Amino acid sequence: xxxxxxxxxxxxxxxxxxxxxxxxxxxxxxxxxxxxxxxxxxxxxxxxxxxxxxxxxxxxxxxxxxxxxxxxxxxxxxxxxxxxxxxxxxxxxxxxxxxxxxxxxxxxxxxxxxxxxxxxxxxxxxxxxxxxxxxxxxxxxxxxxxxxxxxxxxxxxxxxxxxxxxxxxxxxxxxxxxxxxxxxxxxxxxxxxxxxxxxxxxxxxxxxxxxxxxxxxxxxxxxxxxxx
Amino acid sequence: xxxxxxxxxxxxxxxxxxxxxxxxxxxxxxxxxxxxxxxxxxxxxxxxxxxxxxxxxxxxxxxxxxxxxxxxxxxxxxxxxxxxxxxxxxxxxxxxxxxxxxxxxxxxxxxxxxxxxxxxxxxxxxxxxxxxxxxxxxxxxxxxxxxxxxxxxxxxxxxxxxxxxxxxxxxxxxxxxxxxxxxxxxxxxxxxxxxxxxxxxxxxxxxxxxxxxxxxxxxxxxxxxxxxxxxxxxxxxxxxxxxxxxxxxxxxxxxxxxxxxxxxxxxxxxxxxxxxxxxxxxxxxxxxxxxxxxxxxxxxxxxxxxxxxxxxxxxxxxxxxxxxxxxxxxxxxxxxxxxxxxxxxxxxxxxxxxxxxxxxxxxxxxxxxxxxxxxxxxxxxxxxxxxxxxxxxxxxxxxxxxxxxx
Numbered sequence: 001x002x003x004x005x006x007x008x009x010x011x012x013x014x015x016x017x018x019x020x021x022x023x024x025x026x027x028x029x030x031x032x033x034x035x036x037x038x039x040x041x042x043x044x045x046x047x048x049x050x051x052x053x054x055x056x057x058x059x060x061x062x063x064x065x066x067x068x069x070x071x072x073x074x075x076x077x078x079x080x081x082x083x084x085x086x087x088x089x090x091x092x093x094x095x096x097x098x099x100x101x102x103x104x105x106x107x108x109x110x111x112x113x114x115x116x117x118x119x120x121x122x123x124x125x126x127x128x129x130x131x132x133x134x135x136x137x138x139x140x141x142x143x144x145x146x147x148x149x150x151x152x153x154x155x156x157x158x159x160x161x162x163x164x165x166x167x168x169x170x171x172x173x174x175x176x177x178x179x180x181x182x183x184x185x186x187x188x189x190x191x192x193x194x195x196x197x198x199x200x201x202x203x204x205x206x207x208x209x210x211x212x213x214x215x216x217x218x219x220x221x222x223x224x225x226x227x228x
Numbered sequence: 229x230x231x232x233x234x235x236x237x238x239x240x241x242x243x244x245x246x247x248x249x250x251x252x253x254x255x256x257x258x259x260x261x262x263x264x265x266x267x268x269x270x271x272x273x274x275x276x277x278x279x280x281x282x283x284x285x286x287x288x289x290x291x292x293x294x295x296x297x298x299x300x301x302x303x304x305x306x307x308x309x310x311x312x313x314x315x316x317x318x319x320x321x322x323x324x325x326x327x328x329x330x331x332x333x334x335x336x337x338x339x340x341x342x343x344x345x346x347x348x349x350x351x352x353x354x355x356x357x358x359x360x361x362x363x364x365x366x367x368x369x370x371x372x373x374x375x376x377x378x379x380x381x382x383x384x385x386x387x388x389x390x391x392x393x394x395x396x397x398x399x400x401x402x403x404x405x406x407x408x409x410x411x412x413x414x415x416x417x418x419x420x421x422x423x424x425x426x427x428x429x430x431x432x433x434x435x436x437x438x439x440x441x442x443x444x445x446x447x448x449x450x451x452x453x454x455x456x457x458x459x460x461x462x463x464x465x466x467x468x469x470x471x472x473x474x475x476x477x478x479x480x481x482x483x484x485x486x487x488x489x490x491x492x493x494x495x496x497x498x499x500x501x502x503x504x505x506x507x508x509x510x511x512x513x514x515x516x517x518x519x520x521x522x523x524x525x526x527x528x529x530x531x532x533x534x535x536x537x538x539x540x541x542x543x544x545x546x547x548x549x550x551x552x553x554x555x556x557x558x559x560x561x562x563x564x565x566x567x568x569x570x571x572x573x574x575x576x577x578x579x580x581x582x583x584x585x586x587x588x589x590x591x592x593x594x595x596x597x598x599x600x601x602x603x604x605x606x607x608x609x610x611x612x613x614x615x616x617x618x619x620x621x622x623x624x625x626x627x628x629x630x631x632x633x634x
Contacts, residue, residue: 082534113537
């Protein structure tokens with residue numbers, strides 16, 4: 001049996017205001033190593049909030065999030081930053097690459113933050129860019145790459161830190177069909193070959209179709225949880 | 229790589245960065261010009277005053293410093309001791325004795341109070357620059373009995389010309405009043421209009437003939453260099469017998485000494501004001517850079533860039549602005565000052581006003597390399613301070629909201 005990478009217990013996130021909004025309303029969820037999971041649901045259902053909580057980017061109102069046995073809700077800000085650096089890969093909707101750096105430099109930058117030696121950084125960046133089908137584009141800056149290519153660099157960057165899992169928030173939202181298909185194939189391949197755990201927040205049917213497990217969210221709760 | 233990122237980030241908004249870099253460089257350039265001209269002006273005025281009238285230091289009897297009356301002479305024994313001491317000091321290149329009398333000078337047009345300086349002409353010419361300021365006649369080079377050298381300003385006010393007679397009235401060391409007729413043998417104009425209006429020169433030997441004895445009230449002392457004047461003056465003082473007192477040019481001309489002492493402080497203040505103006509420009513630039521890049525900064529925080537590294541990146545970026553613009557400004561300033569050293573700054577329209585302050589109408593700046601280091605340090609400090617607020621804003625970003633561009 002695969003080990004649990006993420007264990008969520010009784011998770012709530014309430015945004016206070018005139019009318020408090022329960023963005024995450026009592027979620028229990030376990031994600032095991034090597035899963036390819038899509039969190040699906042309409043806009044505003046709480047999937048991005050859940051993803052941010054899983055990534056330690058936001059603090060829950062209550063509940064616990066155990067990653068490899070460590071409850072990240074109890075970590076301080078600085079501990080969380082360090083935890084994210086070594087354990088979680090992120091892929092964002094808007095790619096968020098550093099425009100003044102080349103593809104290789106974007107990928108290796110995160111390894112620099114981990115204080116890895118230059119040779120290792122360059123070798124791994126080259127290997128990852130090759131894995132995402134960007135050989136020959138190593139020295140090109142994001143502005144000269146297509147949206148799909150930029151998102152593939154972002155995937156390579158997410159994997160560069162050797163994370164335990166990758167969180168991807170609407171990674172295909174800005175991509176055309178061809179780019180989406182190519183990106184999903186690459187992620188699928190990485191999942192199959194390297195047993196990398198991916199968790200997507202998406203309402204893109206193409207991503208949902210590719211996912212091996214689909215968790216439907218509605219009003220901050222899990223409505224259904226289907227493994228294919 | 230963080231340094232590489234910082235460097236490339238500077239050039240993301242090329243025009244904005246060029247404007248900021250230019251403002252820093254121009255600020256430094258302007259600062260160096262101000263420093264160059266201020267030093268040039270002050271040093272020229274000081275050098276002229278020391279060379280023509282003040283010397284590096286002066287010896288008087290202690291009584292003279294309290295009340296410069298004719299009786300407050302340096303006694304012969306004290307003078308001999310002083311001369312022996314001066315001869316033994318390697319840094320003393322010359323000295324010249326003077327008779328200092330307060331008196332009245334009268335022409336056909338008017339009578340005025342004046343200070344009559346009796347000089348040993350040859351020694352005065354050798355040890356001061358007064359002879360170089362002659363407009364007409366000479367400084368007692370041509371043998372003229374009872375000649376007097378007066379300033380152009382005094383000549384105009386008293387309606388005197390060369391070879392015209394004027395009557396000098398003064399009291400001797402015994403309180404006896406003497407009245408003698410002198411003939412204008414030279415007309416001078418130093419850089420100091422105030423000095424010119426008050427002082428006239430006669431030969432000591434003519435005064436001696438009138439009063440019947442040699443009177444030495446003051447000995448002007450010249451050093452090899454203008455540096456360490458206070459220390460040299462103290463060295464002489466330690467070797468002479470009282471009641472002779474040695475005072476430096478700063479003590480004898482407090483206004484010049486004050487200007488000299490204040491120069492450094494004033495210039496650092498001016499540089500501080502320039503840096504303050506630059507500070508706000510740099511803060512504005514960096515704040516815009518941070519706010520424009522909040523998505524990217526949010527991403528960096530999300531993926532695990534800690535606050536220390538983020539702060540360091542903003543700091544390096546700000547420092548680079550200073551490190552690029554600083555040398556450009558210093559080189560521009562240095563070259564400009566060196567170019568201006570040849571031609572000077574012509575202020576002849578303000579000639580009279582400048583003369584009242586003891587300055588020439590053309591000001592030649594000086595290169596003051598020690599200020600380059602001060603400016604470099606100030607630019608770095610300014611950049612460091614300027615980085616604080618933008619870096620604080622960056623650290624305060626919420627990664628989730630920043631990634632969304634909020």
